[in-house]
Amino acid sequence: MKANTNGKIKIGLFGFGVVGQGLYKVLQDIPTADVEIRKIVIKDPAKQRAIDRSIFSASPGDILDDPDINLVVELIDDAEAAYDIVRRSLNSGKSVVSGNKKMLAYHLEELINIQEEKGVALLYDASACGSIPVIRNLEEYYDNDLLQSLTGILNGSSNYILSKIFQENKSFDEALREAQDLGFAESDPVFDVEGYDSLYKLIILTMHSIGAYVNPEEVFTFGISKLSGYDVVFAREKGWRIKLVAQVEKLSDNKFSLCVMPRLVRPNAYIYNVEDEYNGVVIQGQFYDKQFMFGKGAGGHPTGSAVLSDITARKHNYRYEYKKRNFFKIPEYTRNRSFEIYLRYNNPADLRFFEFDNILEKYSGPEANYVVGNIKLEKLFAIRKLLPEMDVFIARSGRRRQNEA
Helix, strand or coil: CCCCCCCCEEEEEECCCHHHHHHHHHHHHCCCCCEEEEEEECCCCCCCCCCCHHHEECCCHHHHCCCCCCEEEECCCCHHHHHHHHHHHHHCCCEEEECCHHHHHHHHHHHHHHHHHHCCCEECHHHCCCCCCHHHHHHHCCCCCCEEEEEEECCHHHHHHHHHHHHHCCCHHHHHHHHHHCCCCCCCCHHHHCCHHHHHHHHHHHHHHHCCCCCHHHCEECCCCCCCHHHHHHHHHCCCEEEEEEEEEECCCCEEEEEEEEEEECCCCHHHHCCCCEEEEEEEECCCEEEEEEEECCCHHHHHHHHHHHHHHHHCCCCCCCHHHHHCCCCEECCCCEEEEEEEECCHHHHHHCCEEEEEEEEECCCCEEEEEEEEHHHHHHCCCCHHHCCEEEEECCCCCCCCC
């Protein structure tokens, strides 16, 4: 690739939270004469910090209107504010590195069109899987039409909680508090434990896996907040573990499906041994079978290093080519597919909402009831708004092999 004719990368940074500080620390530890943070926009520039206060500002214009700043790095939590920053930056001719997966999941198609129209680049490897360069690999190595599925543990916080439950016999609440104390989970953990973080990452990875964009509202998503001790015992008795898994999978008739939900995982699966705050991604192809990527998915330094990788890529004029989107026939999204699930329920009346194709196993007892059976994804999606009101836990079953990862 040609060197960047602009020479030095002069960064305008939005946000100085965990990831922003992680990036700053990485740049301090690995200094480069070609990368410099010129301005950092935050909410409260008067707040006491250990670095020169003059670099901070509360005005976005100090970055967006500065012609010397040639790269905007957006690392804020607010998805709508992030969208405004990224859209304005691209429209003004500045390339952008972003880590906001929710913003990207809802606006990716529009932002791709803007960057193509303006001749700039939007990079976001840091938005999915922390330190694992999944997007870059999908773009450069898996840039053909042979990829059949991408299956992964995409959220380090929920995986940390599940690890502590299965490895150390901690309760869900104990494991969650520990994840929060260590900074892996937010004070409001809904984003992580209900599966939304994994969902947004899956939407992004789907664009680079098969070239298709799906609105997050159209994907069945179920998290781990309703996991009970009974579910843990059920899994342990069979030698399985429970993982929160996101998957995009091509189907045989030029269609594909997406879902995020817990999975009962066999010991021979790659993701069985992905523990703590780590992420693991399994890519399956038509001829190359399965390949596995593994790395830290939470924390300031791992994500900060991923942001730095994007920054360095822009030094060499790198941009995503969206080869699956531009050069191959994009398959059609469908929820018309069936798979086997484990459903644990306490109130027998709740079972009537689940339209199983067939029941393979059923148990009723004093502590809980469960069924294992085949159900269409469309049927689960249809009752998604009722599920928060029910005392139920759903997981893809480990009883039969279902494109195991």
